[in-house]
Amino acid sequence: QEYAEAMPEGQKAVYYAAGNDRERLAKMPVVKAVLAKGYDVLLCTEDVDEFCFQAMMTYGPEAEQDAEGKDIEGTGPKELKNVASGDLDFASEEEKKEAEEAEKDNEALLSAMKEQLGDAVTKVAVSTRLTDAPSAVTTEGPVSLEMERLMSQMPDGMGEVKSQRVLELNAKHPVFQVLKVSQSAGDAEKVKLYT
Numbered sequence: 001q002e003y004a005e006a007m008p009e010g011q012k013a014v015y016y017a018a019g020n021d022r023e024r025l026a027k028m029p030v031v032k033a034v035l036a037k038g039y040d041v042l043l044c045t046e047d048v049d050e051f052c053f054q055a056m057m058t059y060g061p062e063a064e065q066d067a068e069g070k071d072i073e074g075t076g077p078k079e080l081k082n083v084a085s086g087d088l089d090f091a092s093e094e095e096k097k098e099a100e101e102a103e104k105d106n107e108a109l110l111s112a113m114k115e116q117l118g119d120a121v122t123k124v125a126v127s128t129r130l131t132d133a134p135s136a137v138t139t140e141g142p143v144s145l146e147m148e149r150l151m152s153q154m155p156d157g158m159g160e161v162k163s164q165r166v167l168e169l170n171a172k173h174p175v176f177q178v179l180k181v182s183q184s185a186g187d188a189e190k191v192k193l194y195t
Contacts, residue, residue: 003040003042004059004060004078006040007039007040007078008038008039011039011078012078012079013078013079013080013081013088014042014059014060014078014079014080014081015034015039015040015041015042015081015082015083015088016041016042016043016044016049016053016080016081016082016083017030017031017041017042017043017044017082017083017084018044018045018049018050018053018082018144018146019043019044019045019146020045020047021045022043022045025043025044025045026043028083028084028136029130029131029132029133029135029136030083030084030088030129030136030138031043031083032131032132032133033083033090033129033130033131033136034083034088034090034129036131037090041083047150050082050144050146050147050150051147051150053080053082054080054142054147056080057079057080058077058078058079058080059077059078059080060076060077060078061076061077062076062077063075063076063077064076082139082144082146084137084138084139084144084145084146085138085139085140085144088129090128090129091128091129095128096128098128098171099125099126099127099128099171100126102126102171103125103126106126106171106180106183108183109179109180109183109191110124110125110126110169111124112183112188112191112195113167113179113191113195116191116192116195117167117195120165121137121165121166121167122140122164122165122166123166123167124166124167124169125166125167125168125169126168126169126171127168127169127170127171129168130168130169130170130173131170132170132173133170133173134169134170134173134174134175134176135167135168135169135170135173135175136167136168137165137166137167137168138165138166138168139163139164139165139166140164140166141163141164143161143162143163143164144163145163145165147161147163148161148162148163175194178190178194179191179194179195182194
């Protein structure tokens with residue numbers, strides 16, 4: 001409730017990060033990216049938090065209605081979103097276009113990095129949300145990294161549930177520039193080392 005009351009107008013979701021250490025969560029690049037947009041992030045450190053938030057899906061009162069009985073846009077329950085999921089849509093159209101162009105221009109580099117990482121990641125992509133970090137690992141799909149960790153501790157083979165990891169790269173970071181130059185120069189060893 002305190003989080004919801006402090007939300008700026010236009011915020012579309014309640015953002016949280018789940019893990020077992022508050023200090024580590026606060027330092028995550030994806031948490032910093034959400035904070036940089038002016039939104040708070042709930043740091044959830046109890047094992048049950050991730051299960052609860054996924055089960056609840058939303059938080060808040062029903063939508064307010066206008067005189068015609070239609071829901072007023074921006075009111076109503078807010079979706080609960082893990083900041084490590086890949087579907088946080090903060091990017092402007094310009095930022096999305098820049099990321100698409102960077103991916104297109106560096107297709108060979110991203111492909112070489114994916115090949116180097118193998119099954120450790122589902123894909124390597126250019127991020128639209130990283131600010132000062134060179135990279136971050138996010139997830140696609142319903143299974144977060146924290147959920148994977150919790151499921152691996154359960155009996156009866158539940159540990160086979162795996163998250164779909166995505167390595168997001170900050171195309172504006174000096175590390176990315178080194179990777180680009182190395183790829184252009186054909187320095188596969190340097191690309192491998194940085195990857």
